[in-house]
Amino acid sequence: MNKVTPEQIDALLPQTQCGLCGYGGCMPYAEAMVFEAAPINLCPPGGVHTLRELGRLMNQDPEPYVSEMEHKAKPPMLAVIREAECIGCTKCIQACPVDAILGSAKQMHTIISAECTGCELCVPPCPVDCIDILIQPDAAQIELEKKSRARQRFRERQERLAMENAEKKTLLHKNSLAKKKTYIHDAIARVKARKAQRHAPDKQGLR
Incomplete structure (x- = not known):
């Protein structure tokens, strides 16, 4: 049986690059599963669907983790800046793992909705709390094309x-x-x- 590669695991992950798994992004988590035996149940944005896909790929039984994942799973999210309140501090730009925020110092910032993965990493550093995280309706998971773009933007960053x-x-x-x-x-x-x-x-x- 061929050994599972980080690339195969990364292809199943949602590419939110949120770090909720405890690693610095989807690929670091994939590498940890291969090289450090990290568990398969650390991806809330992936939910039960990704958990089961990882279980099949890694030849591990995901069922003991399903109940826990149902409670901690996160739906696809989208960040939105209340632009009238933005002070242009650039801290959200520095935090975004996929460079999905446009703006410059002391200028209003805006989020590129098509590129935002809803990772929420832009929220904690915002000094004026002007970023909302909204649930994306009608989206069970990040679309394949968007996942590919998010992966590429993360690598480029x-x-x-x-x-x-x-x-x-x-x-x-x-x-x-x-x-x-x-x-x-x-x-x-x-x-x-x-x-x-x-x-x-x-x-x-x-x-």
Whole structure:
């Protein structure tokens, strides 16, 4: 029997990237199931349907978890900003795992409904509590196309953040080297100045 891959598991997950499973997104949870034996019952947005799909794929019995999942399952959600109350702090933009929020500092923000996964991660950092989380009617689960987009946007955001962190580290390293060179240059100059002072002729002794 072929070993289950994280990609196979990730394909079954709802791609909300909400972190309710305790991991940093759907793919990290999928990797944890493969490499760390994480349980199959940690995805409330996936509900009972995803639980049973994961059970079939992982060759595990999902039935002991069904009752619990029925109580903690979350329907598809959608975030909406009350734009008149938004102060443009950008904290929700920084929190969104799929870059589904548009706006800039001190400007009104808005959520791209077609891209929002309803993860709710934008709610806690909002200092004025102007974000509502609404249940999406007539949607049993995120559509296949939307799941694919959410997965791609999450990956692109992770790559962008990794690149930004790498650039920051490079800049810090360059600044550190520049400061070190300046320090060494100044230290050498001080030593040379002291040597020159010691070897300078005593003008009073020459009179």
